[in-house]
Amino acid sequence: MPTATKHTTEEIWKFLSEIPDPEIPVISITELGVLRKVDIESSKVIVTITPTYSGCPAMKTFEDDIKFKLQENNILDFEIKTIHSPAWTTDWITEDAREKLREFGIAPPIKGTADKGILFDSDKKSIPCPLCKSKNTRLKSQFGSTACKALYTCNDCLEPFDYFKCI
Amino acid sequence: MTKNEALVKYCLRLGDSSLILGQRMAEWCSNGPVLEEDIAMSNIGLDLFGQSRTMLTYAGEIEGKGRTENDFAFKRLEREFFNNLMSERPNGHFGDTVARNLFLSAYTYHLYKKLSSSSDSTIAAFATKSLKEVTYHLRHSAEWVVRLGDGTEESHSKTQQSVDDLWEYTADLFAMNEVDELLIKENVAIDLNEIKPLWDNTINEVLERATLTRPEDIFMQSGSLNGMHSEALGHLLTEMQFLPRAYPNAKW
Numbered sequence: 176m177p178t179a180t181k182h183t184t185e186e187i188w189k190f191l192s193e194i195p196d197p198e199i200p201v202i203s204i205t206e207l208g209v210l211r212k213v214d215i216e217s218s219k220v221i222v223t224i225t226p227t228y229s230g231c232p233a234m235k236t237f238e239d240d241i242k243f244k245l246q247e248n249n250i251l252d253f254e255i256k257t258i259h260s261p262a263w264t265t266d267w268i269t270e271d272a273r274e275k276l277r278e279f280g281i282a283p284p285i286k287g288t289a290d291k292g293i294l295f296d297s298d299k300k301s302i303p304c305p306l307c308k309s310k311n312t313r314l315k316s317q318f319g320s321t322a323c324k325a326l327y328t329c330n331d332c333l334e335p336f337d338y339f340k341c342i
Numbered sequence: 343m344t345k346n347e348a349l350v351k352y353c354l355r356l357g358d359s360s361l362i363l364g365q366r367m368a369e370w371c372s373n374g375p376v377l378e379e380d381i382a383m384s385n386i387g388l389d390l391f392g393q394s395r396t397m398l399t400y401a402g403e404i405e406g407k408g409r410t411e412n413d414f415a416f417k418r419l420e421r422e423f424f425n426n427l428m429s430e431r432p433n434g435h436f437g438d439t440v441a442r443n444l445f446l447s448a449y450t451y452h453l454y455k456k457l458s459s460s461s462d463s464t465i466a467a468f469a470t471k472s473l474k475e476v477t478y479h480l481r482h483s484a485e486w487v488v489r490l491g492d493g494t495e496e497s498h499s500k501t502q503q504s505v506d507d508l509w510e511y512t513a514d515l516f517a518m519n520e521v522d523e524l525l526i527k528e529n530v531a532i533d534l535n536e537i538k539p540l541w542d543n544t545i546n547e548v549l550e551r552a553t554l555t556r557p558e559d560i561f562m563q564s565g566s567l568n569g570m571h572s573e574a575l576g577h578l579l580t581e582m583q584f585l586p587r588a589y590p591n592a593k594w
Contacts, residue, residue, distance in 0.1 A: 229392025229471055259396065260467035262474060294484055294547065317478055318382035322389060326378065342474040 182250065184213045187220060191244055197236040198321055201279045204237060208267025211258065220245065220253040225263045228322040228342070265341045277305045282327065282338040302338050304329035312336075345528060348521045349462070350405045351424060352531055354414070355521075355567075356468070357397030358425035361415055362575070363446060364390030365582050366433055375436050382482060386443075389475040396468045416586040420576050421569040428511040430575040434504065437490050437497065441504040443483035444548060449515050450476045452540040453532060461529040484548045491552025498553065505549070506557050513562035515541075521567075 191213065192205040204210045204224070212223035222241055226234050238255050245253050265284035268276075273283035282305045301310045309331035317340065319326040325340040367387030374380025398411040428446055433439045454476060457469035490501040516534045525531035549556050565571065585592065 226392070226471075228389055229396065229475060230388035230390070231392065232388070258467075259471050260463065262467070262471040264474075294481060294544065295488075295551070316378040316382055317482055318378070318385040320381070322385050326381075340478075 182220075182248065184215055187213045187215075187222075187245075187248075187250070190248055191222065191241060194237070194240045194244055197233045197240070199276070199279065199281065201275045202268075202272040204240075206269045206272035206275075208263060208269075209237060210241075218252055220250050221256060222253065223256045223258055225258050225261075227263050231322055233321075263342070265339065268339070276339060280305050280336060281324070282336060284339045284341045302327055304332060304334070305336055306334050307332040343520055343524060345524060346404050348524045349530065350401050351521045352525055353397045353401035353404070353465070355424040355426075356465075357394045357401060357414070358423050359429045359446075359450075360390040360394035360397070360472075362423070362425040362578065363429040363443075364388075364394060365578055366429070366431075366439075366442075369433055370439070379436070383439075386479050386482070389472075389479070393468065393472045393475070396464075396471075400464050400468075412586070416583045420571055420579060423571065423575060423579075424566060424569060425571075425575075426511075426566045427514045427563055427572055428508065430572060430578060431508060431511060432574050435500065436486075437501040438504040438507070440483045440486040440490070441501060442508055443479065444487050445508060445512055445515070445545070447476050447480035447483050448541050448544040448548075449537070451480045452537045452544070453534075456532040456536065460531070465530065480544075484544075487548055487554070488552040491549070491554040501552070502554050505554055509557040509559075510561055510563050513559070514564050514566050517564055517567050519567050 188205070188210075191210055192203050194204045196202050196204060196207055196209075199207075207227070209224050209227065210222070211225050212221075214221040214223070222245070224234075224237060224241070234257070241255055242253075245251075266286060268284065276283040282302045285300060285302070302312055302314075303310050304312050304327075307329060309329055311330040312327050313330060314325060315328050315335065316326040319337050319340075323339060323342075324337040326335060327338050328335045364387045367383045367390060370380065370383035371387070372380065374383055394415075395411050398414040401414065402409040402411065426446075428442060428449075431438075431442050451473065454469040454473040458466055458473060460466040460469065487501060490497040492498070493501075516538050518534055522531050522534070526533050546556060563572070
């Protein structure tokens with residue numbers, strides 16, 4: 176009977192890190208901060224994840240991908256837990272991942288979750304265009320192609336782009 | 343009433359209000375006035391459904407009768423829903439929708455802020471997470487109410503009418519009964535009398551900026567705590583529940 180004891184938590188963490196975000200395939204679930212913990216309790220592997228946005232439709236895909244990855248590595252005794260606390264924040268997105276987002280054409284979140292909170296502070300800070308690097312951009316909508324993104328337009332190169340908005 | 347019975351009802355109130363408003367948002371999908379707003383409404387709906395799932399699942403766990411989030415959403419009748427009356431108000435025109443959403447998002451914004459320190463760890467986690475999302479919902483609806491209220495003569499008068507029409511449903515948001523009484527003692531729930539002045543401030547600030555007049559409290563609707571709803575909820579449920587009722591246990 177296969178057991179998890181063949182793998183250390185570090186090894187499991189490492190191969191789970193190969194799983195890409197289904198909608199932003201250039202970054203992994205660890206870089207995104209969705210994968211929180213890997214524990215081994217007796218022979219059972221417990222993987223803990225947290226959703227980015229409450230209704231993020233990618234969560235089911237994350238779970239399925241983790242399941243396949245574990246099975247691929249002969250780990251059949253496992254449980255995937257979802258936790259809501261501490262609440263996911265864009266600050267958990269690693270530096271490397273921010274650069275990858277930019278190269279992919281998505282402006283990474285500004286650190287410190289500053290673009291929300293007070294009513295009518297009207298987002299004065301500038302989000303640089305990931306395509307031409309211009310800082311002359313404007314917010315078109317706080318809601319973009321996925322729950323985690325806002326829609327911007329560059330005033331210089333005139334291209335629309337996604338901004339990974341802070342929460 | 344035991345603490346657990348009260349907790350189930352409280353979670354259903356929170357979960358149902360998100361679910362029903364989420365369904366209203368989903369009704370905008372492909373009907374938005376512009377593409378960006380169509381997407382915004384769907385995204386807000388998605389957040390609300392996510393929030394609702396957490397609460398309905400938790401209600402099922404505490405109840406201990408094996409009911410799932412889907413059972414709660416699709417197998418209950420109108421009188422068994424505890425969403426606030428405001429959340430079931432029909433979308434109407436875009437001004438009606440953003441005015442309703444303003445009243446609700448200002449409410450959940452202040453409520454979830456306080457509930458973040460609830461002694462119930464699941465409710466506290468739910469509130470902390472949801473607060474991040476409803477902050478965007480509040481900003482979205484507030485900006486639109488200002489844009490329309492302080493817009494053209496026509497958009498101003500239409501939005502004033504929306505605010506006037508919806509006003510009678512605002513008192514129901516702050517109604518409390520023995521569920522609240524019991525859970526406030528346990529530091530699980532929040533006394534809504536604490537939320538009211540905060541909500542008033544936010545609403546007054548937005549209405550003032552929008553050059554809209556705050557209506558007088560004349561006749562106020564009530565009833566959601568006892569599952570008494572307006573005629574709008576039944577119509578919403580017939581659409582939302584059609585598929586699971588017509589094809590029980592249907593799977594993808």
